[in-house]
Amino acid sequence: MTPQSTAADVRMACRNGKFTQPTPGLARGFVQANLVMLPADWAYDFLLFCQRNPKPCPILDVTDTGSWEPKFAAPGADLRTDLPGYRVFFHGECVDEPTDVKDYWRDDLVSFLIGCSFTFETALLEAGLPVRHIEQNRNVPMYRTNIACRPAGQFHGPMVVSMRPMLPGQALKATAICGQFPLAHGAPVHFGDPAAIGIRDLLKPDYGEMVDFKPGEVPIFWACGVTPQAVLMQAKPPFAIAHKPGHMFLTNLHDRDMRG
Amino acid sequence: MTPQSTAADVRMACRNGKFTQPTPGLARGFVQANLVMLPADWAYDFLLFCQRNPKPCPILDVTDTGSWEPKFAAPGADLRTDLPGYRVFFHGECVDEPTDVKDYWRDDLVSFLIGCSFTFETALLEAGLPVRHIEQNRNVPMYRTNIACRPAGQFHGPMVVSMRPMLPGQALKATAICGQFPLAHGAPVHFGDPAAIGIRDLLKPDYGEMVDFKPGEVPIFWACGVTPQAVLMQAKPPFAIAHKPGHMFLTNLHDRDMRG
Numbered sequence A, B: 001m002t003p004q005s006t007a008a009d010v011r012m013a014c015r016n017g018k019f020t021q022p023t024p025g026l027a028r029g030f031v032q033a034n035l036v037m038l039p040a041d042w043a044y045d046f047l048l049f050c051q052r053n054p055k056p057c058p059i060l061d062v063t064d065t066g067s068w069e070p071k072f073a074a075p076g077a078d079l080r081t082d083l084p085g086y087r088v089f090f091h092g093e094c095v096d097e098p099t100d101v102k103d104y105w106r107d108d109l110v111s112f113l114i115g116c117s118f119t120f121e122t123a124l125l126e127a128g129l130p131v132r133h134i135e136q137n138r139n140v141p142m143y144r145t146n147i148a149c150r151p152a153g154q155f156h157g158p159m160v161v162s163m164r165p166m167l168p169g170q171a172l173k174a175t176a177i178c179g180q181f182p183l184a185h186g187a188p189v190h191f192g193d194p195a196a197i198g199i200r201d202l203l204k205p206d207y208g209e210m211v212d213f214k215p216g217e218v219p220i221f222w223a224c225g226v227t228p229q230a231v232l233m234q235a236k237p238p239f240a241i242a243h244k245p246g247h248m249f250l251t252n253l254h255d256r257d258m259r260g
Helices: A007-015 A040-052 A118-126 A168-178 A226-235 B007-015 B040-052 B118-126 B168-178 B226-235
Strands: A030-039 A059-062 A086-090 A093-096 A109-114 A142-148 A158-166 A218-223 A239-243 A249-254 B030-039 B059-062 B086-090 B093-096 B109-114 B142-148 B158-166 B218-223 B239-243 B249-254
Touching: A007 A249, A030 A040, A030 A059, A030 A118, A030 A226, A040 A059, A040 A109, A040 A226, A040 B040, A040 B059, A059 A249, A059 B040, A118 A168, A158 A168, A158 A226, A168 A218, A226 A239, B007 B249, B030 B040, B030 B059, B030 B118, B030 B226, B040 B059, B040 B109, B040 B226, B059 B249, B118 B168, B158 B168, B158 B226, B168 B218, B226 B239
Parallel strands: none
Antiparallel strands: A030 A109, A030 A239, A030 A249, A059 A109, A086 A093, A086 A239, A142 A158, A158 A218, B030 B109, B030 B239, B030 B249, B059 B109, B086 B093, B086 B239, B142 B158, B158 B218
């Protein structure tokens, strides 16, 4: 699997058990998505949570109850098999990391596909802006904040943000670009002082890895797609499935379709 | 009630029974919203329908089940009393048009506030563009199309569009302006030949009133907030409440907040 593969190539390689690796940089130009599968009796609260918090939780597609086909984002795909890795949760505890979830499938499941920062990172790179964790081949640093999400039913918790260091002029350019992608977290939510949004130690991200700053760069913070998973795990639904971190679902949507 | 009233002024006058008239042009600058109230067991399908059809059904706020307060769009407001007019439906049939729905309230109701074209019409007027039905003091002409909405559970049906005549240059300017308001139906969905979207007779709108064309003007079509009501009534839920047409809910949101 390469940057030149199509989304369908990647999905088929996953389905055939031939590809089980992380997906960043693959099938360049195709939108990658976070996956959450929940029993139908938890789906309304989760859908409402996403509706109330569109910056961290931009919904790309929701399947019909009991269907594994995302008819809008990738007609014909099978969400049980077409990701390179999954995590299975009982009562908020991860119990398995399989490469397909056919054995865990239930007819009451609803699948949510949620936008991912890979979309705007491609646009930033194309604009000549730095994406440090890609340069340094690390995972992006992510932090829990004191920015409260709007609660919905059983789901509540703080927004998780991702951080990218940039010069002020670059940050302003990045803001204009990311603002065009409301379904991929949109414009940043904060820049500068980490303490202003409740981050105690910038050097110690809650998720991912720290990256290096160059002289004059300031931290720029974006709403992050880890938010819905953090909120979900805190709510401890009896059963849930998610993608394995970094092992995203490749949709047929193009990055350019995500422009607002 | 005047263009200079605040949204809170209008809501209070409705609550006190002193105002029962249509709301176009009132409290200029405050976002007006369509209202749909449904029993909780119908709420998931309706929320999913709106999520799948954001152009005709842009959601501004959804209350918690059993709450009449739209905490995001107008904290402290009471959706049972703060609109100038309501329609009450049993099995898709309108049985009453009261000025409050306190007597119909049920603890299992969920209220949806959906964006309205008044927001972009204000922006069009401010840009010096024609809004013919306002000039002619008529209701906007609306049409059922052959553009299928994406179905969700029990909800399915065609998109309803509104129509405004403009010169081509004006239409392009209007497209740029409306595109900035994704929560108020956004850019048009079609222009020119009505038959191309299944409209048989432009002179006979399915809802509202026809307006006059000036030389050189072409019909421009926008996704319309009547769509969710048409789809809802076709699904015949056992119980539902909506605003009386033209008698909208005044939110505390400002038109400028609706820019994407």
